[in-house]
Every structure is written in C-alpha cells, then in structure tokens.
Amino acid sequence: MYPNLRSLGLSLWLLAAAAVNSKPVPQRVVGLSGSPELICSLSAADRSTWTNSGASFFLENFIREQGVRNWANNLDQRTTAGGTIADSNLDCTDLRTGNCRSPNVLCTQFTPPQVSFIRNAMFTCHSLLRAYQEELQDAIINEILMAGGLVSDFGQPAEAGYNIFGVLAGAFTVAAAVGAANPLIGGPLTAVAGIFGILGSFSDPTDADNLRNDIDARLAQAFTSSRDQISLLAQTIFGGVDDTSMLSRISPTASNGETTDVGRFFSGGRFLIPATVNLDMEVRSVADRGIRLVRQALVIRALKTQGYFVWIDTGATTFEACTPTGSRFINGGCYKIVKFADGPQSRIEDIPRDTALKLDNQVYGIRLEDFYSNAEACQNANPNSDGQAQFEGLPLDGNLPQCFFNMRVRRGQRCILCQINSCGEFILDRCPN
Numbered sequence: 001m002y003p004n005l006r007s008l009g010l011s012l013w014l015l016a017a018a019a020v021n022s023k024p025v026p027q028r029v030v031g032l033s034g035s036p037e038l039i040c041s042l043s044a045a046d047r048s049t050w051t052n053s054g055a056s057f058f059l060e061n062f063i064r065e066q067g068v069r070n071w072a073n074n075l076d077q078r079t080t081a082g083g084t085i086a087d088s089n090l091d092c093t094d095l096r097t098g099n100c101r102s103p104n105v106l107c108t109q110f111t112p113p114q115v116s117f118i119r120n121a122m123f124t125c126h127s128l129l130r131a132y133q134e135e136l137q138d139a140i141i142n143e144i145l146m147a148g149g150l151v152s153d154f155g156q157p158a159e160a161g162y163n164i165f166g167v168l169a170g171a172f173t174v175a176a177a178v179g180a181a182n183p184l185i186g187g188p189l190t191a192v193a194g195i196f197g198i199l200g201s202f203s204d205p206t207d208a209d210n211l212r213n214d215i216d217a218r219l220a221q222a223f224t225s226s227r228d229q230i231s232l233l234a235q236t237i238f239g240g241v242d243d244t245s246m247l248s249r250i251s252p253t254a255s256n257g258e259t260t261d262v263g264r265f266f267s268g269g270r271f272l273i274p275a276t277v278n279l280d281m282e283v284r285s286v287a288d289r290g291i292r293l294v295r296q297a298l299v300i301r302a303l304k305t306q307g308y309f310v311w312i313d314t315g316a317t318t319f320e321a322c323t324p325t326g327s328r329f330i331n332g333g334c335y336k337i338v339k340f341a342d343g344p345q346s347r348i349e350d351i352p353r354d355t356a357l358k359l360d361n362q363v364y365g366i367r368l369e370d371f372y373s374n375a376e377a378c379q380n381a382n383p384n385s386d387g388q389a390q391f392e393g394l395p396l397d398g399n400l401p402q403c404f405f406n407m408r409v410r411r412g413q414r415c416i417l418c419q420i421n422s423c424g425e426f427i428l429d430r431c432p433n
Contacts, residue, residue: 040107044120050269055117056256060263068262071239072100072122079115092126093240095133095231100126100238121271124279125237128271131283133230150295153358154302237265293404296366299359300405307339308351308407310375311427315413326356328368333411335372340426347425348414371405378403 042049050056063071066078076088092100102123107116235241244261251264258264316322316334327336337351359366381402415423418431 036108036110036113039113040116042117044107044117044272045274047269047272049117050121050266050272051256053114053117054112055114055121056258056263056267056269058112058114059118059266060256060258060260063260063262068239068244068260069242071262073239075115075118079111092122092238093235095126095130095234098126098234117269117272118266121266121269122238124271124273125266126234127279128283129230129234129237131280133227134280135283149363150298150302153363154299154355237262292365295364297404299364299366300371300407303337303351304407308337309339310372310407310409311336311338311348312376312409312411313413314411314430315417324350324356325353326351326359326368328372330369330372335368335376348427370400374400374402374405375407376409378406379409382406 039053042053059075062075066074072092073088073090076090080088089099090101091098100123103110103116103119107113110116110119232241233246236244236246239262247261247265251261252268252270254264255268258267313322313327313334313336316327316329317332319329322329322334322336324336327334329335337356338348339351340346341349358364359371360368410427412427412429413431414425415428415431416425418428420428420432
C-alpha cells in the first residue's frame with residue numbers, strides 16, 4: 001500500500017504551485033520523492049485515486065486561479081508538452097462534434113501526472129452526457145415509451161385532472177433514483193431527471209379524438225428541450241459559460257473541501273471508472289428501466305382515473321376461486337382489480353380480460369404480484385393517502401418505492417355472498433351476524 005498522498009505536504013505544494021503565476025504551468029515533480037511513476041501507479045479506475053493522487057487539489061486550484069471560462073481547453077494547453085503548445089483543440093463543451101478525447105499519452109508524460117486522471121474523468125463525463133443525449137432522440141423515445149399506444153390500450157381519462165405529463169415527470173425522477181445506486185450514473189441522470197419536470201407544466205390534452213397525436217407532439221417538444229438542456233449542462237461543466245450555479249444542485253458532497261462548482265461536480269472521483277465499462281449500454285439500461293417505470297406509472301394512473309381499485313376478495317378462499325384474469329392468490333388472499341359500474345353500491349365490475357392481459361405483457365411488464373403487494377403496503381403505511389404515487393426518497397437497490405403503485409385497496413366480500421337481499425353486490429368488510 002502506498003503512503004497516503006493526501007498529506008498536508010502535498011496539499012501545500014499544490015496550493016503553492018497554483019499561486020506562483022497568474023497562468024501557471026504546473027511543475028513535473030510531484031508526490032513522494034518527486035516521482036511521477038508513483039502517482040501514475042495509482043489506478044485510473046479507482047475513485048479514491050481522485051483524492052489520493054492530488055487530482056482533486058490540482059483541478060480545484062487551477063480553476064480558482066485561472067477561472068472557469070474555457071478551463072478544460074486551458075488545462076490542456078497549459079499542461080501538454082510542459083505548457084509549450086500555442087493552442088489546444090480540446091473541446092468538451094460540444095456533445096455532437098466536440099473533441100473531448102481520452103488521454104492518448106502515458107500518465108507519466110503529463111505535467112503533472114494528476115492531469116491524466118482529470119482528463120480521464122473529463123472524457124467519461126462527456127461520453128456519458130453524449131450517451132444521454134442520444135437516448136433522448138425522438139425515434140428512440142417514441143419506440144420505447146409509446147405513450148399514445150398506452151392511451152389506446154388502457155382507455156382515455158375518465159375525469160378532469162388526468163395529468164399524463166405530470167406522471168411522466170415523476171416517473172423520470174424514479175429513473176434518477178434507480179441510477180443513483182451506480183455512482184457513474186447517479187449524478188448526471190439526476191440532472192437529466194430534473195429536466196423532465198418540464199413535462200409536468202403542460203396542460204392536459206383537450207381534444208380526446210386526437211389525444212395520441214397530442215401526446216406524441218408534446219413529448220417530442222419536451223425531449224427536444226431536454227436535449228438542449230443536456231447540451232447546456234456540458235457547456236456549464238467544461239467552461240463554456242460563466243455561470244456554473246446549476247452544478248451546485250447536482251453535485252455530490254465535496255469530499256476534499258472543494259468550493260468551486262466544477263471541483264465539487266467532479267468530487268469523489270465518480271467519473272474514474274474501468275475502461276471496460278460500456279457507457280452506452282449503461283445509459284440504455286437505466287433509460288430502459290426508467291421508461292418502463294414511466295409506462296407502468298401511466299397505466300396505473302389511467303386505471304385509477306377510470307375508477308379502478310384493488311379488491312382483496314375475502315370470499316374467494318382458494319386459488320381456484322380467485323378469478324378472473326388478472327387476479328392473483330397471494331398469502332391466502334384473492335387480489336383483483338375492479339370498479340363500481342355506477343356508484344358505491346352498484347354492481348362490481350372486474351377489469352376486462354383483454355385489458356388485464358396487457359398489464360404484464362412485454363410492453364408494460366407490470367408484475368401483478370408486485371403491483372398488489374406494493375399497493376397494499378402503501379395503503380397500510382399511509383391510510384389517508386391522497387392516491388398520488390410516491391417519487392421522492394426512493395430506495396436505491398432496484399426495489400419499487402413503497403407507494404409507486406398507490407391505488408386504493410379495499411378488503412371484504414360481495415354482499416350477495418352474505419345472503420343479503422337487494423344489496424346491489426357492493427363490498428362488505430365482513431358479513432353481518
């Protein structure tokens with residue numbers, strides 16, 4: 001194990017190096033015994049290297065001294081070939097045509113070698129944002145979200161106030177929390193998820209006949225705006241703008257006393273990852289899960305607005321008696337999705353078979369056992385819930401939030417099973433004595 005390079009001596013050296021000139025070219029001799037080889041022996045795929053190598057100190061002090069504007073380009077210019085190049089063509093602010101290449105020389109050839117780790121982190125961050133932007137292309141979103149098809153599959157809203165776009169915004173916050181378990185994904189996706197709040201600001205469609213087209217058009221508008229915001233995020237991170245305050249909302253807690261917005265954004269080395277990680281696949285995996293949650297949230301919201309709720313039918317005491325399609329016999333109880341046809345004391349109406357079959361198909365993927373369990377746990381924990389799904393404080397282990405499927409749950413028997421005349425077949429908590 002190498003000695004801890006976070007020593008006070010290293011900190012003081014880096015501070016002094018940054019203060020010598022207004023536009024310093026950092027010295028080559030760093031670390032113990034002045035050995036670049038010692039610094040470069042640390043792993044570029046280990047987040048602790050960000051602090052142990054001194055990269056965090058160097059980046060923080062470089063930005064303090066040189067300013068945030070064009071810092072990425074300036075860093076390349078002033079640390080390549082000992083700071084002798086006249087200009088740098090490094091451009092990490094442009095996600096489409098920018099040149100934000102990974103280091104193409106050995107770590108020991110950087111002056112100082114800490115810059116090698118900084119450049120690795122810059123390349124990973126740029127690649128990650130570029131992958132997010134690609135995932136937000138209209139064709140991909142339309143292919144995997146299919147919001148218009150969802151409306152056709154599960155019916156149009158049955159009441160005013162059915163905010164399909166508000167549910168979309170919340171479900172992408174779910175995607176952020178799912179990704180946060182992975183330090184590579186969490187921070188940037190949190191920023192992207194915040195952007196999806198734009199969906200919640202749209203008013204509901206008013207033309208029921210053109211609801212599918214209306215949704216598709218608004219989604220295209222929202223995702224176009226989101227791509228623009230991701231581009232702005234890249235510009236903000238890499239020195240394309242002077243105002244970096246947006247980074248303060250999406251940065252981790254400073255692990256090494258960083259105070260600049262950029263220094264805090266890279267804090268903890270969260271962009272130092274193994275070279276074998278496929279960023280495109282990582283992003284697609286998170287996006288797929290997030291959008292699947294979007295579809296599931298929309299399905300449940302669509303059913304709720306049509307009056308459906310979960311009924312635990314205590315009159316069906318066996319697996320064979322637990323019908324129709326879509327019902328599940330769980331822990332000795334028969335769970336169903338039903339609604340009242342006309343009013344609270346009218347005939348109980350089961351969810352149609354063709355609708356129930358769509359719930360757990362490949363498009364929506366709602367595992368009904370999880371749905372029923374989640375809805376019941378939510379109501380048990382929140383008996384006075386307003387029925388809105390929970391999207392805050394989400395678990396990071398891939399489990400559903402406690403109230404993701406927040407649908408009303410009722411328990412009891414059909415009164416007709418209790419041999420009550422003219423009961424309208426409404427639900428009783430228990431048969432009267």
